[in-house]
Amino acid sequence: MIRNIATGVLCAGVYIIFTSCNSKQTEKSSINYVVQGDTINIPSGSNLENKLKLLTIQSVSYSLPILTAGIVKAIPTQYAEIAPPFKGRVTRSYLQLGMKTSIGTPLFEISSPDFMEAQKVFFQERTQSAQAYKNLRRQEDLVAHGVGTKKDLEEAQTAYEMAAKEYENALIGIRLFKAAPDKLSLGQPLVVRAPIAGEIIENKVVLGQFIRDDAASIATVAELSQIWIASQVKEKDIRFINKLDECSISVAALPEKQIKGKVYHVNEIVDETTRSIQVLVAVDNKDRTLKPGMYVNVSFIPAPSAAVLVPAKAIMQMSNTSFVFVALAPGRYIKRKVETTGSGTDKVVIQSGLNPGEQIIAEGGFYLLDAQ
Known part of the structure; x- marks a missing residue:
């Protein structure tokens, strides 16, 4: 009886030691990154290495569409x-x-x-x-x-x-x-x-x-073969709008019809209530599709300019702040705040915070959010 008890205690001790060693091994393998201030270091062999996709930033020619609402108006002289x-x-x-x-x-x-x-x-x-x-x-x-x-x-x-x-x-x-x-x-x-x-x-x-x-x-x-569309463009976007820029107009009642127009005049006064500026768009209306008082959607198409675009997946959000992870060296990253001006379907335009030639984490950045 005493011999059986001793044997049981010995086995239990061996099991505890084995479990303890295995727990330490699991804890060691779960260390995927090391945080040092604002820098995140990913050790060689971490299982995160294959989950992070890097992208080298490049400047590309891009025209950022500016969407806004507008009201159809008759031209005052007509x-x-x-x-x-x-x-x-x-x-x-x-x-x-x-x-x-x-x-x-x-x-x-x-x-x-x-x-x-x-x-x-x-x-x-x-x-x-x-x-x-x-x-x-x-x-x-x-x-x-x-x-x-x-x-x-x-x-x-x-x-x-x-x-x-x-x-x-x-x-x-x-x-x-x-x-x-x-x-x-x-x-x-x-x-x-x-x-x-x-x-x-x-x-x-x-x-x-x-x-x-x-x-x-x-x-x-009235002479309605040509009309104006009075649209309101936000103050921050008005620098992209120039006279004679092309526009695309859509009407909710005719979703399949696309109407073209050109910027006729950019107002010199900012509406202090809405912080927007009125932009008049001249539109050919020989078929009388547009009626005075009608609401429409206006998409301004500015001239292409150099811009930095990154995948939408690369942008992280925390406390109403947008940021990306920038690669400092292999396995070493830093969180950097960026400002965006708009986005396409899967790309985001960076206004400030990134420079061409830098590398960022394009996919998988959410794995590092716990380090913040």
Whole structure:
């Protein structure tokens, strides 16, 4: 009995010693790296050696797309809201939605008391000016034949100059109504005409309605074969945007259609609320795909420039900071903070923190995160 107990204790002791030795061997093999400050050393023979893939940084020609939203707008010089400059009642309308217009095309007619009064003044002053001119010519003829007096001639000259000035003022008053003085007849209605070439896109004119002189727009003429897209570009990206740069526009309602445009103008003022800058994009719109007020997506395509690109897998994140592991020597790495400006599908553009010729861990860097 005593012999069996002794034998059991001896075996147990041997098992403990064996287990202890095996545990030390396992602990030794689990040491994959050694941390010294900011540097990580990977000993030769570590099982991490085959899990880390290195990449030598190179500068490549790259164009970073800048994505933003935009709103379709009519070009101001090709868009006109029509509101009568004077009050009156609509007596006739030529308007039809989609109707093509040129400069001066009649839109509608109104009977305007102000226009009637301007007509009366115009015809009255025109008549008085003509009479004053005839009187002046008669006095000049009388003086030439030695019958008239110099005083009567001077009075006729003064009267004509005053009448001519009053007629000129009346003429200006008629032209304020966009009416042709040489075709004017007393009592004719005021004809409101199109100020630009385009088409009628809005018509609120009702025959017989009375329009006040402070009324809002009742019709809109626009030329939409070309439009602008007002987009907002972040302050940090505006340095990549230049006039005449190409853009690609997409519409949610037409995902399969790609529309091209060019940068027309970059605003000089930064919106302090959004820290963005308005960029106007000129777009050909002959097929009328884009409508004013429509939301679109704009992808700016700047001219290619030298850039440093790394695989997205190489970028590590910790405490809202991006960093990579840079190789100092074989088996020796250091964590380095980097700044990124954007990314493609599987590449990240490095703005600062890396230089061409340096080596980084392109894959497997997450194995070293526990060392931080």
